[in-house]
Amino acid sequence: MRARRSVAALAGRAAGWLSRRAGRGGGTAVSGLAAAWIDPTFVQECVRQIDGAVAVTGTNGKTTTTAALTALLRADGQRVITNPTGSNLERGLAAALLPHLGWTGQVREARGLRAVFELDEWAFASLAPSMQPRAAVFLNLFRDQLDRYGEVDRTAAVWAAAIDRLDANAVLAANADDPAVVAVARRHRGPQIYFGVDGVEGQSELDAWADVRRCPRCAGRLRWDVVVYAHLGHYACADCGFRRPQPTVAVDAYRPRGLDGATFRLVTPEGAQEITTQLPGLYNAYNLAAAAAGARAAGVDLQAAPHVLAALPPAFGRAETIRAGATTLILLLVKNPTGANQTLRLLRTEPEPLDTLVLLNDGVADGEDVSWIWDVDFELLRPSRLVVGGRRADDMALRVKYAGVQPGVGGVEVRPGIAPALDAALQTAPRRLVVLTTYTAMLDVRGLCSNRGWVAPYWQETP
Amino acid sequence: MNDSAPVLRIAYLYPDLMNLYADRGNVTCLERRCAWRGITTRVQRVEWNDRLREGADLFVIGGGQDRQQELASQGLTAHNADRILAELGAGAAMLAVCGGYQLMAHRYRSADGGELPGLGVFDAETVHPGSGVPRCIGNVVCAWNGARLVGFENHGGRTYLGAGAQPLAQVLRGHGNNARDRTEGAVAGAAIGTYLHGSVLPKNPHLADHLLALALARAAPGYTLPALRDDAEWAAHRAALRAAGLRA
Structure with a gap:
């Protein structure tokens, strides 16, 4: 086994080196793929040698939560391996582990080393039982790329099966406000820590596209006192008594500051802390609460949280800003209705209409089915100028036509492709340009920005 | 001539149960295409x-997950089947997509052998x-009425048409009803069943107007649909053709 892992490590490094030399990105996916292919037990064997892993999974917020949790652990003096580029399948984990292996295939300085891994929902289900993370964070469960995964209920079912096979000492940190998450987390034999959002007025009703409307336990009448967004909120079942657990880690007194971030109180059994964050949107408050709950689950106290979370920059493409000449680009990754609708609501908290670029691609990583844009409330968009681009620019143009979107200046400009769309949007050199973009389109935009000297390639930014 | 503005x-x-792949875009599409022509729409949402x-x-009606489809089937048979069938018998039109299409056929047999009764609008049955x-x-691209329909399909069940059923279209790319006989969807009177998402109506404006014409034949006999400028619709239609590997 050791020989095989050693060969896997070598092959992975060679593949990564070749890929970087060929100029094909950071080479992380290729190197991890090679290692995991040669030794299928590569990830769990490496994790077994170190001081355990924390897994972060859910539909939305994985990358941001993983970054925040990693920062909290590092502030506690721990050495942490993580997969920070959003490469969240087995190959991404293998790639993150590779640099820590010696030539014999053993992890170097394994004692005191921990892993914080973002895991795709289905990758969590297949890897967690063999990896046996010490703690796992469950963020939320929304519809996302149904062409790849089938139905939302099926994701809940594979999570449940994986949780049933977790060690009873593993600690789960789970979103109290998501009934679908709570229903599966409750199956765990071991300890559970819940996080949630308190003290917001919320919405008057569930969103039209909300995925959970009935009790996930008995299919009975689920009632919400507060809907934070989508199906997240304070709920109870009128038929079987299933209800929102009292959160151990709660966000309270949330105050947005538009695209610039927010302030809120983080309430734990030890007291309340004032948090100021650069990360905008209530969804990021959930992510930070999840990271705090995950840190507790990993046995770390939260004394440093205000300082650590204030310093946390937006993750890759998540309200990240790039200087493009006279214009500041604000990249907002959108990949499913829940995230997109939250982002559109966030834009409405800005005092002025913004120049906006919407990029829709239909690659495998975006979801080949672009139907989801019809579940996004583009009716909320109030752009000063609007350009739509990407491989499915025409689909997006049609969506905003039926949403009745009227830019303040001119009509909707349709520019299929990425560079033509970006150039059209930058033509008037706006002070700020909001870019709503699917995943592969965002990689393309970053590539363009990097070619033009506006930003470093992302694989050079991460250690 | 069109004397007074019709109401649809x-x-x-x-x-609440059957909107898995953003099929609500079909309702948005119908409402807007009516509004642009001065037709008033009244939409009643019938929830569980x-x-x-x-x-x-x-x-x-759109598509849903297995559990939700089961609840919808219960709701239909318990409360609304007779009324819907009576309205269809009196000339009402229907668009049933994916899981909704399955529920409007005779029955749906699930993978574990369970059976959901359908309304029998279409002489067809579905087997998982x-x-x-x-x-x-x-x-998916299919041939329909001398034109093409585009969409995206995502279904486990295979639908087989009975002798009394007419397919909606012939599959050119994709699977359609059952991945075997190249049929896609079904037609019965003014009712249309299909597996196409997309949402299907916005980027198939000819199908959207065909459906509106069927419905208006009852709501406002003698009314002729004015043509609309559909440049954006056909551009998205062509983009879907290209995504399916066909020349636009």
Whole structure:
């Protein structure tokens, strides 16, 4: 086994080196793929040698939560391996582990080393039982790329099966406000820590596209006192008594500051802390609460949280800003209705209409089915100028036509492709340009920005 | 000639259960295409446990997950089947997509052998071959009325048409009803069943107007639909053709 892992490590490094030399990105996916292919037990064997892993999974917020949790652990003096580029399948984990292996295939300085891994929902289900993370964070469960995964209920079912096979000492940190998450987390034999959002007025009703409307336990009448967004909120079942657990880690007194971030109180059994964050949107408050709950689950106290979370920059493409000449680009990754609708609501908290670029691609990583844009409330968009681009620019143009979107200046400009769309949007050199973009389109935009000297390639930014 | 502005009554069936692939875009599309022509629409949302509150000229139902589809089937048979069938018998139109299409046929047999009764609007039945058999997923193009329809399909069940059923279209790319006989969807009177998402109506404006014409034949006899400028619609239609590997 050791020989095989050693060969896997070598092959992975060679593949990564070749890929970087060929100029094909950071080479992380290729190197991890090679290692995991040669030794299928590569990830769990490496994790077994170190001081355990924390897994972060859910539909939305994985990358941001993983970054925040990693920062909290590092502030506690721990050495942490993580997969920070959003490469969240087995190959991404293998790639993150590779640099820590010696030539014999053993992890170097394994004692005191921990892993914080973002895991795709289905990758969590297949890897967690063999990896046996010490703690796992469950963020939320929304519809996302149904062409790849089938139905939302099926994701809940594979999570449940994986949780049933977790060690009873593993600690789960789970979103109290998501009934679908709570229903599966409750199956765990071991300890559970819940996080949630308190003290917001919320919405008057569930969103039209909300995925959970009935009790996930008995299919009975689920009632919400507060809907934070989508199906997240304070709920109870009128038929079987299933209800929102009292959160151990709660966000309270949330105050947005538009695209610039927010302030809120983080309430734990030890007291309340004032948090100021650069990360905008209530969804990021959930992510930070999840990271705090995950840190507790990993046995770390939260004394440093205000300082650590204030310093946390937006993750890759998540309200990240790039200087493009006279214009500041604000990249907002959108990949499913829940995230997109939250982002559109966030834009409405800005005092002025913004120049906006919407990029829709239909690659495998975006979801080949672009139907989801019809579940996004583009009716909320109030752009000063609007350009739509990407491989499915025409689909997006049609969506905003039926949403009745009227830019303040001119009509909707349709520019299929990425560079033509970006150039059209930058033509008037706006002070700020909001870019709503699917995943592969965002990689393309970053590539363009990097070619033009506006930003470093992302694989050079991460250690 | 069009004397007075007609009113179209749309019944949107089980939006709380059957909106898995953004099929609500079809309702948005119908409403807007009516509004642009000065046609008033009244949309009644019929949720789980609701009864139809008034008649309808056009029924719309989308797709759902297994559990939700089961609840919708219960709601239909318990409260609304007779009324819907009566309205269809009196000339109302219908668009039933994916799981909704399955519920409007005779029955749906699930992978574990369970059976959901349908309304029998379409002479067809659906069988789920088991979770080991791949779902039918991908871009679809089919031939319809001398033109083409585009969309995206994602279904586990295979639908087989009976002798009394007419297919909606012939598959050119993709799987369609059952991945075997190249048929896609079904037509019965003014009712249309299909597996196409997309949402299907916005980027198939000819199908959207065909459906509106069927519904208006009852709501406003003698009314002729004015043409609309559909440049954006056809551009998206062509983009879907290209995504399916066909020349636009």
